[in-house]
Amino acid sequence: MTSDLAVAACHSVNPDRWRQVLTGVCDAFAGRFGRVEPRRTATAFVTGLLADIEVKTCWQLAERAGHARPDAMQRLLSRAVWDADAVRDDVRAVVVGRFGDPDAVLVVDETGDLKKGVHTIGVQRQYTGTAGRIENAQVGVFCGYASRHGHTLIDRRVYLPVSWTDDRDRCHAAGVPDEVAFATKSELAADMITAAVDAGVPAGWAAADEAYGNSSVFRAHLRHHRLGYVLAVSRSHLVPLDGGKTRVRADRVAAELPASAWQRRSAGAGSKGPRFYDWAWLDDVCTDADPDDGGHHSLLIRRNTTTGELAFYRCWTPQPATLAQLVRVAGIRWTVEESFQAAKGQVGLDQHQVRRWDSWHRFTTLALAALAVLAICAADAADHNPADTGLIKLTVNEVRRLINACIIRPLSNLAHRLRWSDWRRQHQARARQAHYTRRLNLELQP
Numbered sequence: 001m002t003s004d005l006a007v008a009a010c011h012s013v014n015p016d017r018w019r020q021v022l023t024g025v026c027d028a029f030a031g032r033f034g035r036v037e038p039r040r041t042a043t044a045f046v047t048g049l050l051a052d053i054e055v056k057t058c059w060q061l062a063e064r065a066g067h068a069r070p071d072a073m074q075r076l077l078s079r080a081v082w083d084a085d086a087v088r089d090d091v092r093a094v095v096v097g098r099f100g101d102p103d104a105v106l107v108v109d110e111t112g113d114l115k116k117g118v119h120t121i122g123v124q125r126q127y128t129g130t131a132g133r134i135e136n137a138q139v140g141v142f143c144g145y146a147s148r149h150g151h152t153l154i155d156r157r158v159y160l161p162v163s164w165t166d167d168r169d170r171c172h173a174a175g176v177p178d179e180v181a182f183a184t185k186s187e188l189a190a191d192m193i194t195a196a197v198d199a200g201v202p203a204g205w206a207a208a209d210e211a212y213g214n215s216s217v218f219r220a221h222l223r224h225h226r227l228g229y230v231l232a233v234s235r236s237h238l239v240p241l242d243g244g245k246t247r248v249r250a251d252r253v254a255a256e257l258p259a260s261a262w263q264r265r266s267a268g269a270g271s272k273g274p275r276f277y278d279w280a281w282l283d284d285v286c287t288d289a290d291p292d293d294g295g296h297h298s299l300l301i302r303r304n305t306t307t308g309e310l311a312f313y314r315c316w317t318p319q320p321a322t323l324a325q326l327v328r329v330a331g332i333r334w335t336v337e338e339s340f341q342a343a344k345g346q347v348g349l350d351q352h353q354v355r356r357w358d359s360w361h362r363f364t365t366l367a368l369a370a371l372a373v374l375a376i377c378a379a380d381a382a383d384h385n386p387a388d389t390g391l392i393k394l395t396v397n398e399v400r401r402l403i404n405a406c407i408i409r410p411l412s413n414l415a416h417r418l419r420w421s422d423w424r425r426q427h428q429a430r431a432r433q434a435h436y437t438r439r440l441n442l443e444l445q446p
Helices: 002-010 015-028 036-050 058-065 071-077 084-099 168-173 185-198 216-224 250-255 323-332 335-346 357-383 396-408 414-444
Strands: 105-114 124-128 133-147 150-158 205-208 228-233 238-241 246-249 263-270 273-283 296-304 310-317
Touching (some): 015 084, 015 396, 036 071, 036 357, 036 396, 058 071, 071 357, 084 133, 084 150, 105 124, 105 185, 105 323, 105 335, 133 185, 133 335, 150 185, 150 335, 150 357, 205 323, 216 228, 216 310, 238 250, 263 323, 273 323, 310 323, 335 396, 357 396
Parallel strands (some): 205 228
Antiparallel strands (some): 124 133, 238 246, 263 273, 273 296
């Protein structure tokens, strides 16, 4: 074991620290279980979600944990006594303890899972970006937390369409509490924002796509909490100008801007280099109905430097802000997409086989706990990654591979696995540098 640790240290891998993170996340919510059996099962569940198994269902998780039957895992999601919201709060506290920053951004978005049948909670034929069309699907609304230290998901709500909330027998069969009524996705997002603010989560901003930005009620909710926001809106969104006396379509406003109004700035680093766009900022416009919010309204317009495609953002800040700040927040919104990809690809967020209200919230909460482990371990590795190694920083995907090799199922040929990890990271670093150079040359062309 000592030699394995020495080999890992040579590759900038810290298994002891990663083991502490996994144990710390599980210990954070251990007190929510009154009995030792579900407590141990919950730890095994989170560990199984991190494991290198193809499908993350109760059967596979139980097999990996060495259980003779899947009963304990299934009982954990159904009949065991524990509060998923309380565990969610504990996981959120761990994330904030590591990533907390007063300038952080709360990012809300939705993701869909394709489902068959009609009995699974929230399922109906509806549009989901996962398929890019109307399908039989279940939609969840999530809240992400993004700061300069790292990002991950911290909250979740399952969306119940009207076809569900108007059918109380159907809701009762799925275990939906009687007090749960229909709520739009923006209302679910507002609930999560309120929960984070009430819990003292440090954040100065909120970001979301146009499904939420087009809602004046959602925007007013953020102003009530004094959260600055950069919210995407549709091109047909009516922008209030001249103190609200006139309203003009956002795309028409963009069409009338002079060439001097545009500035080229990066919205942050992407997989293929800095994400350069042209930006136009109309400060002190877009005043909403409430004249007493005491803040600064503006319209931000983004133009793709290659295609000319436009995107529009309603912005508000309690204090004067700079264009650089708004561009940063607009760019950070994409972290929620990265979190969705990691949650589904690495910890099986979309692989649950549960139908009921409690079971969905329990599985999803434990998946967020597993995702938090990966996010924190990746952030720790990034903080200690020497700049001149010629390797990219450890990604969430690579961290999960190494957690399996070093902790969950230690390998006798760890040095071999670490050399392969280094080769992948070196190859990715070269590819990234080539992409960066190519994109930078394109951006500098007149």
